[in-house]
Amino acid sequence: MAIESPNLEPKGIQGLGKAIKRKEDSRFIVGKGNYLDDINLPGMMHMALVHSPYAHAKINGIDSSEALKVPGVKAVITSKELAGAGLAWVPTLAGDKQMVLADGKVLYQWQEVAAVFADTRQAAADGAAAVQVDYEPLQAVVDPYKATDADAPVLREDIKDKMEGAHGPRRHNNHIWTWDVGSKDETDQALASSEIRVKQHMVYPRSHPAPLEPCGCIGDMSKATGRLTVYMTSQAPHAIRTVLSLVTGIPENNIRVISPDIGGGFGNKVPVYPGYVCAIVGSIVLGVPVKWVETRTENLTTTGFARDFHMDIEIGATKEGKVTAMKVYTLADHGAFDAAADPSKYPAGLFSICTGSYDFPKAYAEVDAVYTNKAPGGVAYRCSFRVTEASYLIERSMDVLAHELKMDPAELRIKNFIQPAQFPYPSALGWTYDSGDYEKTLKVALDKLGYEELRKEQAEKRAKGELMGIGISTFTEIVGAGPSKDFDILGLKMFDGAEIRVHPSGSAIVRAGTRHQGQGHETTWAQIVSEELGLDVDKIIVEEGDTDTAPYGLGTYASRSTPVAGGAMALGARRIREKAKKIAAHLLEVGEADVEWADKKFSVKGVPGKSVTMSQVAFAAYTNLPQGMEPGLETTYYYDPPNLTFPNGAYVCVVDVDKGTGEVKVRRFVAIDDCGTIINPMIVEGQVHGGLTEGFAMAFMQEIAFDAEGNNLSSNFTDYLLPTSLETPKWETGHTVTPSPHHPIGAKGVGESPTVGSPAAFVNAVVDALAHLGVRHLDMPVTREKVWKVLRGAGIDAF
Amino acid sequence: MKLNYTGQEKVTADPQKVWSFILDPNKVASCLPDTQDIVIKDDRNFDAVVGVAVGPVRGKFKFAIQLVPDQANNKMAVKLRGGGLGTAIDLTASANINGQPDQTTLLDWQGEANVSGPAATVGGRVLDAQAQKLISSVFENMGKKISEGA
Numbered sequence: 001m002a003i004e005s006p007n008l009e010p011k012g013i014q015g016l017g018k019a020i021k022r023k024e025d026s027r028f029i030v031g032k033g034n035y036l037d038d039i040n041l042p043g044m045m046h047m048a049l050v051h052s053p054y055a056h057a058k059i060n061g062i063d064s065s066e067a068l069k070v071p072g073v074k075a076v077i078t079s080k081e082l083a084g085a086g087l088a089w090v091p092t093l094a095g096d097k098q099m100v101l102a103d104g105k106v107l108y109q110w111q112e113v114a115a116v117f118a119d120t121r122q123a124a125a126d127g128a129a130a131v132q133v134d135y136e137p138l139q140a141v142v143d144p145y146k147a148t149d150a151d152a153p154v155l156r157e158d159i160k161d162k163m164e165g166a167h168g169p170r171r172h173n174n175h176i177w178t179w180d181v182g183s184k185d186e187t188d189q190a191l192a193s194s195e196i197r198v199k200q201h202m203v204y205p206r207s208h209p210a211p212l213e214p215c216g217c218i219g220d221m222s223k224a225t226g227r228l229t230v231y232m233t234s235q236a237p238h239a240i241r242t243v244l245s246l247v248t249g250i251p252e253n254n255i256r257v258i259s260p261d262i263g264g265g266f267g268n269k270v271p272v273y274p275g276y277v278c279a280i281v282g283s284i285v286l287g288v289p290v291k292w293v294e295t296r297t298e299n300l301t302t303t304g305f306a307r308d309f310h311m312d313i314e315i316g317a318t319k320e321g322k323v324t325a326m327k328v329y330t331l332a333d334h335g336a337f338d339a340a341a342d343p344s345k346y347p348a349g350l351f352s353i354c355t356g357s358y359d360f361p362k363a364y365a366e367v368d369a370v371y372t373n374k375a376p377g378g379v380a381y382r383c384s385f386r387v388t389e390a391s392y393l394i395e396r397s398m399d400v401l402a403h404e405l406k407m408d409p410a411e412l413r414i415k416n417f418i419q420p421a422q423f424p425y426p427s428a429l430g431w432t433y434d435s436g437d438y439e440k441t442l443k444v445a446l447d448k449l450g451y452e453e454l455r456k457e458q459a460e461k462r463a464k465g466e467l468m469g470i471g472i473s474t475f476t477e478i479v480g481a482g483p484s485k486d487f488d489i490l491g492l493k494m495f496d497g498a499e500i501r502v503h504p505s506g507s508a509i510v511r512a513g514t515r516h517q518g519q520g521h522e523t524t525w526a527q528i529v530s531e532e533l534g535l536d537v538d539k540i541i542v543e544e545g546d547t548d549t550a551p552y553g554l555g556t557y558a559s560r561s562t563p564v565a566g567g568a569m570a571l572g573a574r575r576i577r578e579k580a581k582k583i584a585a586h587l588l589e590v591g592e593a594d595v596e597w598a599d600k601k602f603s604v605k606g607v608p609g610k611s612v613t614m615s616q617v618a619f620a621a622y623t624n625l626p627q628g629m630e631p632g633l634e635t636t637y638y639y640d641p642p643n644l645t646f647p648n649g650a651y652v653c654v655v656d657v658d659k660g661t662g663e664v665k666v667r668r669f670v671a672i673d674d675c676g677t678i679i680n681p682m683i684v685e686g687q688v689h690g691g692l693t694e695g696f697a698m699a700f701m702q703e704i705a706f707d708a709e710g711n712n713l714s715s716n717f718t719d720y721l722l723p724t725s726l727e728t729p730k731w732e733t734g735h736t737v738t739p740s741p742h743h744p745i746g747a748k749g750v751g752e753s754p755t756v757g758s759p760a761a762f763v764n765a766v767v768d769a770l771a772h773l774g775v776r777h778l779d780m781p782v783t784r785e786k787v788w789k790v791l792r793g794a795g796i797d798a799f
Numbered sequence: 800m801k802l803n804y805t806g807q808e809k810v811t812a813d814p815q816k817v818w819s820f821i822l823d824p825n826k827v828a829s830c831l832p833d834t835q836d837i838v839i840k841d842d843r844n845f846d847a848v849v850g851v852a853v854g855p856v857r858g859k860f861k862f863a864i865q866l867v868p869d870q871a872n873n874k875m876a877v878k879l880r881g882g883g884l885g886t887a888i889d890l891t892a893s894a895n896i897n898g899q900p901d902q903t904t905l906l907d908w909q910g911e912a913n914v915s916g917p918a919a920t921v922g923g924r925v926l927d928a929q930a931q932k933l934i935s936s937v938f939e940n941m942g943k944k945i946s947e948g949a
Contacts, residue, residue, distance in 0.1 A: 053887040053916025109915065129884055137889075137915075297921065709913065711800050715920040 015531025019682035048124035055710020072123030095166025096338035107336035182364035190325035194316025213263025216293035219283030236555025259545035306381030340378030349385025356394035395760030467657035469769025473761035480563025497551030498568035506615025507539035513553015532573030534600030572637030662788030666729035675750035691754025699762035854922030886916035
């Protein structure tokens with residue numbers, strides 16, 4: 001009996017703009033997610049790491065004898081054993097190298113010193129506690145401004161006196177690189193002739209992505225097949241596979257990286273960490289799978305931190321408030337190794353977006369990076385590379401300028417916005433902005449808020465001695481890295497791949513080189529394909545994270561999934577549609593030129609009712625092909641974007657400050673985002689809620705702090721605070737839509753906009769509440785104590 | 800994390816008795832709180848295993864302790880180095896031994912500690928108070944035992 005075409009009418013084409021529920025959530029809600037620590041393999045051993053109590057110390061010896069007496073402990077490795085395998089040091093993503101286990105000295109507190117392998121996780125931890133390390137403490141460099149003092153101790157003795165680094169010359173043993181962009185002379189001249197000049201120093205403190213699931217890895221080297229399978233909490237499994245092959249010498253076809261469900265990444269799960277390398281080496285040596293899962297403290301103290309940018313800005317303007325020039329100097333504290341995860345050509349990431357949404361005729365930015373005795377990192381915590389630092393800098397600075405000019409901060413912004421007619425807009429620091437209508441977006445936000453009324457209320461309250469502030473942030477991001485002519489990491493071009501296979505019965509499997517960690521790809525990729533192919537969204541399954549099956553791609557971080565993989569998804573689907581059109585012509589018994597794709601089906605032009613669906617075409621692709629056509633309906637598309645995308649938004653925050661306690665209450669927060677075409681409004685709203693909450697945490701609660709000896713004072717969730725529903729304000733969201741002209745579906749990406757844009761709105765609101773007391777700036781986190789000190793310093797009566 | 804403390808202990812014994820007590824490592828060791836093991840190495844050095852609790856950091860810490868007397872200047876120092884559970888502690892406690900006209904002795908003491916690792920990070924918020932309590936109790940115990948003629 002021949003197979004007959006089933007009922008193929010699409011029931012649920014849910015394409016762009018549909019707020020459908022997330023397909024992946026059903027398994028998470030019932031506790032059936034498959035996270036790294038859910039995976040247990042036969043014969044698996046466990047690994048624990050020994051950490052340094054000192055931020056800077058020489059290691060005179062490591063004694064593992066007591067650890068090996070702990071029941072269940074099978075082996076202990078140190079840098080010496082790794083050196084035998086050529087893995088004592090590994091390359092970082094930023095062109096530096098880093099110790100896997102401490103090699104002769106430790107360079108930050110909690111640095112990994114030895115790895116202990118045991119039958120159980122408990123035995124491994126007991127073994128790690130029993131390893132005796134003889135340290136000789138050395139002077140620690142904690143303050144980045146003192147790192148390059150003449151008498152500062154040399155931290156990286158491995159590169160002592162090697163004054164040519166991966167990104168140009170080094171001027172001190174603790175200096176990593178200097179990077180600059182723009183015309184210094186022209187900027188200096190423009191500033192010199194400006195009527196108004198304002199300067200401000202500000203720090204974006206060291207923060208940490210703190211994903212609820214910490215990092216982990218299972219190395220599984222099969223001695224029978226010679227094949228290494230690595231389960232890893234990685235946002236970029238394909239790049240990891242290539243790096244593993246290059247550093248271990250194992251052919252890439254013999255390495256399979258599986259990134260299972262991930263409980264949040266936020267950039268923290270992009271780099272390669274010592275624990276990963278040790279678990280893999282352990283498996284190779286011991287011949288059994290080895291699992292390593294971090295503790296919370298290990299995650300906060302050793303894995304990729306974010307920010308730690310110490311910034312000085314000067315802005316020039318006319319008396320009427322038209323900006324003339326911007327000059328920025330930044331000192332970047334990179335910790336012990338340069339392990340930032342930035343594209344090769346951009347050691348300070350995309351910090352040069354610091355001109356923001358404004359038409360600066362001249363600009364110059366310079367960044368110096370230095371080594372200190374702190375954990376390495378500099379990852380893009382829920383932002384495109386260093387864009388949060390840049391956005392905070394310009395949006396805080398625009399308020400400083402407004403304050404100086406005694407001008408309303410909204411009016412100053414409107415006066416300086418890049419105008420819609422100026423797009424594509426070439427910025428003074430070299431970017432070509434794709435699209436935007438900044439004034440429209442701000443006005444939507446101000447209207448929703450009732451800005452004028454609130455300003456009146458503020459004036460009345462101030463007259464009564466009450467403190468209320470309004471903060472604005474009209475940010476522009478730069479995301480979607482990126483075009484291959486400029487963007488690579490370790491030489492790997494930053495394209496992304498999508499594979500679409502349409503089955504005979506009209507369902508499909510879609511695979512991508514990205515790896516979601518909560519972004520909702522299993523739904524949004526299906527929606528793009530549903531839109532482009534007219535297939536039922538419930539009949540499209542999305543898979544990511546297995547390098548054996550998914551097409552190559554650089555992964556999910558820096559808001560690049562929708563701009564890059566989303567483009568691959570749409571263009572891949574369109575390529576399938578081209579072939580489908582030929583099959584449709586065959587089924588409709590007309591020439592291809594007479595077939596058109598309209599209303600999610602193929603129709604004969606001018607003959608209403610004569611049409612076939614994509615499902616019918618798919619069936620024919622396996623059962624009834626035109627003569628000579630290759631069977632099947634599938635493709636793999638690699639998308640190399642022609643430009644980056646520039647999502648933007650207008651955020652306005654209203655705060656009330658308790659003059660007795662210094663407590664800041666966020667009364668209202670209106671967030672209007674323009675991320676271009678919206679794929680799923682509900683997922684976008686969820687992303688915005690999450691990002692605003694993280695921005696709120698950075699503004700008011702979080703800092704990875706150190707004492708003078710380099711002890712990490714933020715090593716757990718009682719010291720490094722995460723906001724709960726009790727602290728988190730209510731968010732009021734909305735959108736304007738200015739599609740990206742170069743993206744296949746006009747989308748720009750949104751996941752990171754709220755984290756990037758919101759910190760300045762919060763801080764601007766608090767400073768606005770205190771401005772009449774002479775406050776021009778407060779560094780984050782704006783704690784109650786900080787505000788309380790300002791109030792008491794200003795002689796404000798608590799009652 | 801650097802910590803500094805000072806205090807004073809009045810001992811109802813003359814300086815000679817004080818000196819004979821504090822030059823005996825067995826007697827000094829007996830003043831440490833919650834000791835679980837003491838190994839006297841010589842008349843100036845001993846090792847001690849002590850139960851320590853700083854916030855969530857709780858367990859056995861092992862210390863090498865050295866007595867550094869300076870009788871000519873009426874000064875005594877005790878140097879302690881060691882740690883446990885990944886924490887490292889370097890502590891010097893010194894005292895001026897001042898004989899009083901009424902045949903008693905005043906111990907003017909000061910302690911300087913450098914703490915690294917989990918006790919400084921995870922236990923940072925309670926460390927200051929805990930360390931002060933620990934050092935104070937050592938001198939209190941010492942004063943009490945000498946006064947009682949131990």
